Amino acid sequence: MTAWHVHVYIQLKDGVLDTQGKAVERSLHSLGHDSLQAVKIGKYVQLWINADSEQSARQQAVRMCDDLLVNGIIEQFSVEVEGE
């Protein structure tokens, strides 16, 4: 059984106000980063999952997202599985 390294990228859905992103954007502007157009802040979760196949690791990761990691009302996510 292989331990798969799974990368999960979680971000707010389009249309959901990203207050943290707005605050960071303002701070970066005040530090002189004028070329910055927008900022969006999300979560980067890494999972190590024992599974027989890449597909099984991905399915388990998606279930973990649904169960706990992601708030499906306001967040969306994508999953990337890396080999051993």
Next chain:
Amino acid sequence: MTAWHVHVYIQLKDGVLDTQGKAVERSLHSLGHDSLQAVKIGKYVQLWINADSEQSARQQAVRMCDDLLVNGIIEQFSVEVEGE
């Protein structure tokens, strides 16, 4: 001038205790996800930066990380620039 979409992945350096990751790991185990070996939680920041070239966009993103986004004492980051 192109608006480059820059993805920044921030994670704790190896050896820094990831209390949030540990708590999530425990919660997922108690939900029955027994095949989970480890969890690491970081930040996923998306930036849209006006720049003449990909290289310039990347340099600006790195500067923003150094200036504000990343705590270099405990965190490390990687940057990916996407075309228009």
